[in-house]
Structures are given as structure tokens and as C-alpha cells.
Amino acid sequence: MAQDDSKVIYTGKTHTSGGRDGAARSDDGRLDVRLTPPGGTGVGTNPEQLFAAGWSACFIGAMRRAAQQAGVALPTGVAVDAEVDLASGEDGFRLQARLRVSLPGIDAAQAREIVDGAHLICPYSKATRGNIAVELSLA
Secondary structure: OOOOOOOOOOOOOEEEEOHHHOEEEEOOOOOEEEEOOOOOOOOOEOHHHHHHHHHHHHHHHHHHHHHHHOOOOOOOOOEEEEEEEEEEEOOEEEEEEEEEEEOOOOOHHHHHHHHHHHHHHOHHHHHHOOOOEEEEEEO
């Protein structure tokens, strides 16, 4: 639920059945995927891949904003390689993630500033901050 001072910009709606051996479909039909457990032999994707794709897409948008705030044009070849691990330990299952960012043509110090700024404003980064281990690196 939105906070009192928040204005909802968009609501993604999905219906999932069968869990990791099922299917997920958005209300508008644009997303319609079969699900398979991680490392399984099925033809579907898994929640960790979907989370990695969503986070990396959102992170690129956040980098655009951070670059704009820094007065820098984001290069056309910007990319994020995201890895989301499903891990198991004494406390049960948990996630951890690594985002490797490519900002071609931008010097390392400026790129780090953009990545750090994006990590502060990206909604996925905000949602995971303090909840899972996250590593940010530059390609």
C-alpha cells in the first residue's frame, strides 16, 4: 500500500499459479511466462531471473536520472549484468545480488558517482537495502 505522501504512478498486476512449477501472467497479457525451479530442466524462467531483469531495467532508469543530476549524458551502450542468488543457510532461504554496470566512455570516478546515485534512488535498491547483500561494480 502506498505511503500517505505517495502518488501511485503505476501498479503491476500478475496472477501466478503453481509456484515455481507454474505460470505467471500480467493482467494486460504482456507478460505470460512459464515458471521452472532454478537449475531445473523445464522451459520456464524463475523468480530470481525475473527479479534480476526487473532490477537491472529499473537501475538503468535510475542511472539516467543520476547522470542527469550530475550533468552527464548517459552513453547509449549502458548495460547492467544482474545476478540474483537464491541462497540457503542456518536462517533459511535468502537472496543476495550483484549488479555489474557498464558505462562506456565515462571515466571511473564519474561512473561510480552515477552508480552510487542510482543505488540511492532506484526503487528496487531501496526495497532491498538492508535486507539482502548487494554488490555494485563497474565493468
